[in-house]
Amino acid sequence: MRFAIGRPDPKEAQTGERLSMDMSRPGRRALDLPPLDVPEAPPPPSHLLRTSLRLPELSQNEVVRYFLSLSRLNYSVDSGFYPLGSCTMKYNPKVNEEVASLPGFAHVHPLQQRHTIQGALYLMFHLQELLCRITGMDSSSLAPAAGAQGELAGMLMIKAFLRDHGQSQRNVVLVPDSAHGTNPASAAMAGFQVVTIPSNAQGNVDLEALRETLGPQVAAVMLTIPSTLGLFEPNIQQIAQMVHEAGALLYGDGANQNAFLGRARFGDMGFDVVHLNLHKTFAAPHGGGGPGAGPVCCKSHLAPYLPTPVVEQTDEGFRLTSPPRSIGRLLAFWGHFTVLVRAYAYIRALGEEGLKAVSTHAVVNANYVRTRLKGAYHLPYDRPCLHEVVFSTVRQKAKGVKALDIAKRLIDYGFHPPTMYFPLTVPEALMIEPTETESKENLDAFCEAMLAIAREAEECPEVVREAPHTTPLARLDEATAARRPILHWQGG
């Protein structure tokens, strides 16, 4: 057989089973404090002291080894290839971290007086301008704290615009079935009714279905571009025209802008408002829920509704302000400032040509993976993709091996699994985004692993079905782990 099942590292296996409390021995210490050289102070009153707090008693090397082995169980973009489709887990240049931790940025306080934070405000103002240039829009707000919050902001802006123009009866938002899952959720949160538009056999928006659904009730169409199939929408200009002729607005989900940075702009395609994910496209680290930044950029007719704050330049310098018909605040203070700093550093370091190179590499890498794997895995939409490629493992499923099993088996080969079962329009989907920051060698190693797993699915499917074999725990009950997590030590 051509596969090798790795053996768990005994130290790691031990960590999976033994917590620091289990290793605790009474009286053991990690540090000896020097004798007191100040007068002893009485402890706080006993009702303030917790007697039930039990801490592990360990030596220093036990503590260090324990946490080091725990950290080795973690997987991150700094430790390996992380091909999560739609999530763009690309390598983030460390220089951005250094820039963001400069004291003038890291220690700025949101309540500081305006004249003391002109540098920070300049950065925000300039970033607003750069994002408008990149997207082909007129105005922007950096306030939203995540992509989905940018979507919510955009939807609320559209709602407020329609209200001001006597169009409040427009309460329906059309969302193609290839949109990101947060799109219908954001539209619903903004109080719209969501209607799904099907894709056609090529994975594009079905224009006939769109034409039939557009009408006087429709407020907006929300389009993820590229779609969650990793495909560009070739009829985008026609769609924009249809939407506008019907009196509705066009929203763009630009979370995955690394697909066409420097090559195509939302504004030129006819979008009215778009959000970007700085924590993906512009190399601010993310994962685990944040912090992120999902700025909204819009055409001039929506600018009065942008979320608060926006930064404006006056004769007395830069200042934070609220647009005249603003939808208001989305969060306390001014957004995730150091995420903005990282994105700004990234954009300035790369410049126009560098940003263009980002999309070249993102697209070339995804198409490389697509061509290498398409003989082994079913490709539901067999055409060049943009930044990510979606396979279906229906062929393997016929042998009893599901997308989930393949994803788990990749862990044995040392790779983070791709996104699974998304988009919903593709059965047994594996959505792979190699990102622009991986070398050919890394892509080859990943493709070799995927090809080996395809062979295993043919020759010894149980090995894939029972994977992973190299982790302290294998198949967890994920629903119970999420709903009823055990978060504290339960020893005797």
Ligand SMILES: Cc1ncc(COP(=O)(O)O)c(C=O)c1O
């Ligand atoms: C296309 C698309 N839209 C929206 C989002 C939502 O962004 P966030 O997770 O920052 O809310 C994502 C996140 O992966 C995305 O890929």
